[in-house]
Amino acid sequence: MPRITLVEFNGTSHTIEAEVGKSLMLNAIDNSVPGIDADCGGACACGTCHVFVEPAWSEAAGESNPLEGAMLSMRPDQSDLSRLSCQIEVTDAMDGMVVRLPEYQM
Amino acid sequence: MNQATSALPHSAPLDQIDFSDPNLLRDDTWHRYFARLRDESPVHYQAESPFGPFWSITRFDDIVAVDSNFKDFSSEPAILIGDIPDDMPAEMFIAMDPPKHDVQRRAVQSVVAPRNLAEMEVLIRSRVCAILDGLPVGETFDWVSDVSINLTTQMLATLFDFPFEQRHKLTYWSDIAAGTEEMTGGDVSTEERMEGLKECLQTFTALWHERKANPRDSFDLITLLQRDPNTADMVDKPMEYLGNLMLLIVGGNDTTRNSATGGVLALNLFPEEYDKLRADHSLIPSMVSEIIRWQTPLAHMRRRATRDIEFGGQQIKKDDKVVMWYMSGNRDERAIASPDQFIIDRENPRHHISFGFGVHRCMGNRLAEMQLRILWEEIMQRFRFVEVVGEPVRVKSNFVKGYESLPVRVHPV
Numbered sequence: 001m002p003r004i005t006l007v008e009f010n011g012t013s014h015t016i017e018a019e020v021g022k023s024l025m026l027n028a029i030d031n032s033v034p035g036i037d038a039d040c041g042g043a044c045a046c047g048t049c050h051v052f053v054e055p056a057w058s059e060a061a062g063e064s065n066p067l068e069g070a071m072l073s074m075r076p077d078q079s080d081l082s083r084l085s086c087q088i089e090v091t092d093a094m095d096g097m098v099v100r101l102p103e104y105q106m
Numbered sequence: 107m108n109q110a111t112s113a114l115p116h117s118a119p120l121d122q123i124d125f126s127d128p129n130l131l132r133d134d135t136w137h138r139y140f141a142r143l144r145d146e147s148p149v150h151y152q153a154e155s156p157f158g159p160f161w162s163i164t165r166f167d168d169i170v171a172v173d174s175n176f177k178d179f180s181s182e183p184a185i186l187i188g189d190i191p192d193d194m195p196a197e198m199f200i201a202m203d204p205p206k207h208d209v210q211r212r213a214v215q216s217v218v219a220p221r222n223l224a225e226m227e228v229l230i231r232s233r234v235c236a237i238l239d240g241l242p243v244g245e246t247f248d249w250v251s252d253v254s255i256n257l258t259t260q261m262l263a264t265l266f267d268f269p270f271e272q273r274h275k276l277t278y279w280s281d282i283a284a285g286t287e288e289m290t291g292g293d294v295s296t297e298e299r300m301e302g303l304k305e306c307l308q309t310f311t312a313l314w315h316e317r318k319a320n321p322r323d324s325f326d327l328i329t330l331l332q333r334d335p336n337t338a339d340m341v342d343k344p345m346e347y348l349g350n351l352m353l354l355i356v357g358g359n360d361t362t363r364n365s366a367t368g369g370v371l372a373l374n375l376f377p378e379e380y381d382k383l384r385a386d387h388s389l390i391p392s393m394v395s396e397i398i399r400w401q402t403p404l405a406h407m408r409r410r411a412t413r414d415i416e417f418g419g420q421q422i423k424k425d426d427k428v429v430m431w432y433m434s435g436n437r438d439e440r441a442i443a444s445p446d447q448f449i450i451d452r453e454n455p456r457h458h459i460s461f462g463f464g465v466h467r468c469m470g471n472r473l474a475e476m477q478l479r480i481l482w483e484e485i486m487q488r489f490r491f492v493e494v495v496g497e498p499v500r501v502k503s504n505f506v507k508g509y510e511s512l513p514v515r516v517h518p519v
């Protein structure tokens with residue numbers, strides 16, 4: 001089980017044992033990590049599962065698809081590191097990955 | 107009489123029912139008709155209606171699919187089932203596709219981002235308190251005018267830093283913007299709408315210049331538009347300026363107003379939920395989401411197919427109107443457990459479709475939630491019971507799902 005660390009905006013960090021094959025969003029919710037709303041339940045349609053993937057892990061996290069890109073471009077706090085966590089499927093290559101949570105979801 | 111109101115909900119052939127009939131919402135008779143669509147014809151073609159032929163999409167997952175697919179389902183030229191009269195062609199980004207949509211939305215959306223909202227909370231709360239403290243205890247009064255309209259109008263005035271004593275104009279402009287027969291089956295005449303929108307543009311143009319001449323350190327919407335290089339000269343593009351104004355005025359008005367009323371009605375219809383709330387005020391945030399789901403303040407958004415496309419086993423043709431019925435999606439038992447029940451501590455209360463999905467997903471959703479949360483926090487401080495003492499009068503429209511009036515009495519804690 002890869003260990004992934006999610007860091008809240010206030011600095012609190014949560015390291016979870018993630019389940020491979022499941023999205024990062026679901027892994028975070030199943031482990032009660034606060035700061036991800038996921039209003040659409042993983043349909044890439046709400047943008048409220050926004051995270052920032054640390055640069056060292058962007059390759060492991062993969063490319064965002066065009067629909068995800070469109071949703072991300074609507075976030076006022078979008079950056080080059082932005083991803084929707086429901087579109088990241090956890091793999092073994094993510095062991096040690098660090099992602100940061102935004103100040104707010106909207 | 108309209109077809110739908112005369113056709114029996116259980117037995118009439120579906121092709122004899124007019125799903126665009128604004129009386130379905132006014133009379134609250136839509137439930138059974140749309141339940142049949144979800145079960146029998148979830149992607150349904152209606153060949154004739156006062157608004158022309160259109161498809162009805164009624165299941166939650168299908169609505170998400172259409173709403174997220176802006177390439178095949180365009181928001182241009184309009185997002186109401188009816189067409190917009192051409193004489194005031196206001197440009198609104200809600201009725202634009204990417205990339206133009208994205209540019210315009212990005213310019214204004216940080217205004218309503220949670221960071222700004224936190225700064226507004228104190229002011230909003232003080233206004234809510236003043237409204238609630240002024241209510242006539244022991245008398246019957248209209249919750250819609252005295253609380254819901256009053257509150258949302260004050261909110262709008264705050265957002266624009268609009269002259270406070272003229273704030274009722276904002277409500278008026280909002281009411282007429284989408285209220286004509288051709289647009290949504292409402293009662294506003296095209297002339298009245300034209301005149302009103304002209305006045306709105308004139309007033310806001312004057313306000314723009316005044317604010318430009320006297321810049322202030324504020325984060326009202328007009329100042330923010332002036333500060334952003336993308337929108338700094340918006341006043342020179344009057345139809346774009348008017349479009350954005352209408353979007354924020356309409357977006358932030360009816361919807362919040364009708365949620366503020368719907369919540370009172372729902373708690374009266376489901377008294378055991380009211381008891382839960384009395385016992386535990388920390389349920390307010392999840393109740394707010396449930397109110398917005400249960401009410402579904404906007405009944406639909408419309409799209410136009412950009413190509414022939416197969417969807418849900420049906421052949422949708424290029425340029426066909428495709429209507430996503432949000433109020434039906436929110437009552438879809440395939441996506442939401444016991445959807446007709448109002449349950450303030452649902453497991454996943456934010457999983458509703460009232461704000462839409464995809465790139466057009468409601469920009470003001472956090473603002474709306476905050477207003478309603480504050481309203482209920484302050485109501486519960488003051489009143490044990492906001493009692494509904496008569497029948498609600500509902501709005502005649504196929505778009506705005508809301509209330510004209512709701513008689514209540516308030517009982518202090």
Ligand code: HEM
Binds near residue numbers: 199200464466
């Ligand atoms: C409970 C209250 C509200 C409800 C139910 C609601 C509902 C909606 C819906 C259904 C859409 C279209 C979504 C889609 O096409 O997928 C929308 C868009 C929009 N709403 Fe709201 N709204 C609410 C409050 C507000 C408020 C308070 C504002 C004020 C800032 C606002 C501003 C907007 C804007 C600007 C858009 C256009 C977004 C775009 O096209 O990108 N709304 N809203």
Ligand code: FES
Binds near residue numbers: 025041
């Ligand atoms: S959960 Fe909605 S976009 Fe990821």
